[in-house]
Amino acid sequence: MQNVLVSGGGIAGTVLAHWLARRGFAPTVVELAPAPRSGGQAIDIRGTALDVIARMGLTGQVRAVRTRMRGMTVLDADGTEVHRSTEATYSGGRLDSGDVELLRSDLIGILHQHALEGVEFIHGDSVTALHEDERGVHASFAHGQPRTFDLVVGADGLHSRVRRLVFGPEEEFLRPLGTHVAIFSADNFLGLEDWQVWQRDGDAGYGIYPVRGNRELRVCFGWADDAPAERDPRAARELVAERMGALRWETPRLLDALHRSTDFYADVMAQVHLDTWSAGRTVLLGDAGYCASPLSGQGTSLALVGAHVLADELARAAGRGDGHRAAFERYEDRMRPFVALNQALATENPGGPAAEESVERAKNAISLDAA
Template identity: 65%
Template sequence: MKTVLISGAGVAGLTLAHWLHHYGFEPTVVEKAAAPRPGGQAVDVRGVALDVADRTGIGSAIRNVRTRMRGMSLLDPDGNEIHRSTEETFSGGRLDNDDIELLREDLTDILYGRVRAGVELVHGDSVTVLTERTNGVHVTFERGAPRVFDLVIGADGLHSRVRELVFGEESRFLHHLGTYLAVFGMENFLELTDWQVWLRDGTAGYGIYPVRANTEIRVMLGFESAPLGHDHRDIEQQRRLTADAFAALRWETPRLLKAMAEAPDFYFDSMAHVRMGSWSRGRVALLGDAGYCASPLSGQGTSLALVGAYVLAYELGRAAEGPQGRAGRHGAAFARYEERMRPFVEMNQAIALENPGGPASEESVDRAKNAISLDDA
């Protein structure tokens, strides 16, 4: 039980690769993107996930690149300020707590720095067939030659290919939460200085905040809708759906939509939960959004990825201890990983549903972000 294929080079996959290497495994990470993905929204590392970051050796690095927001303004549909706060922001919560908000791309860059020396990284390829046999999982890739691994971990996100191959069609597991989100970057034409603005009109709205020393902004466009049945691979279709949802909004909306149409880092997807009866089957297990997405509405997806990776690696490492490596104990490790993580996942998924259209209470977030022990043996 030494070789492990990890599908997906996001926060979950890279963190798992680091810890598996730490425990003596030989991890290979395969990522369909040709290079580390740019762009994306600000993400949060909270509660027990901060302990994981420190144990991973990235705590100081992520604190150095955290966002430095001073507060936020709420705007009416014409862009007039109707409320402001210097105590909290919608994206990061209270400004006086120990949680860390940073850009997703900064976090993944830091994690890449931790794994480059000891982990095989394969970009521009993806898994197409998984066949479990007595000697391991035979993996067919889109481009590379077939290989055999002792274990396979799907850390490949909401639309996980590993989950589809092993567990079935994603419609069985995805639960739409009534909202879609688009994210992209552009120049800071509003001249925001460490300050967020949020506007809502009817069933659509957006948040804007500066990044990169206030030289750029990230724009998050959200709108309520029943399932659209869109193709998650068709970016132009996604741009059209978003533009249609925001066509009637005023203030700077036309300028935002023009920039969105040209943005190279455009991202779009349904806000959804992934709910499954089990996260493993045989020699294959799921991690992070692939197995238990809590959606950006929870603000806890990144923390679940970090904690889940740490717990899964720990349990696999413990199962592999002993003079003969306790071969075949991956099933017990997967079961223990799920036993420890499932209550934590369910509590964090629940906060996405607590206050539709707004953030969960500070008390609920505090309970959820600390609802697991890393040292539970």
């Protein structure tokens, strides 16, 4: 039985661990957070990714917690309505689609509970060093004892530590898209009921939508900026307030909620591009290897599909001493065209959503069953 270290307990890492355990592997998931992460924005599961959820037997659970938006309003800087739609929203696309929008934390909770059997989860720790030799990959951790694994998977996000340790500095692989984002939750002081509100003026704007039975809001600020992300939380909040200061309407109350939020997150919008996703016994998965950015709307789907494909190829190659090499190659051959189409969604229409035709083509551009 091959033991596999999965760095990152998000969507990609958890789904991969589920499939590996059911294919006879012994996965260990190491996650920096002390527990499955809460907070986060609404995410989408589309096209082939829905087939992954179906194969896990989770369709009913996922659809039960989907968002229930009725439409959206677009405002100018003063809060005057300039557009209204009951057919689609910017965050979830067409309301009559079979795709599913739900909170990231809800999906993580469902996936984590489903993957517990046969998977070792270690929370509150992280990989600090990796060294490969003929016996495997020797991993050191911030808190736990060193261990040796047959394979290592970096599923640890845009700023992947595994990618940095094995492939080099992230500056070599990140392609910033000239946009920053900040996300946080707040009480629903606007009284929104299954309705989104979007406001934009020039290079700055935000989207607001209610969640949790309309008890809470998720607020997403965005602005154009070519500078690196501000890593200090206090300075990042001040930067957001400065960038949003020219917007009016309910902006002062939103900024007050920003400073009081306990789940504030901010980062640069970027994609990840590498010539290869594997090196020796280490391979990258999801955002760590091919982040498409939230602007694509397909990060979750890439994570779900990538995890299924990687587990599938590793299972097909199991039993051969160097089978992981062929598995990594087939994983990459199958995924690269799918990744390319989905990354293109983020840049097709700068400042706006990609065409519906492009989304339809990209989300279904792969089969879960190898040829």
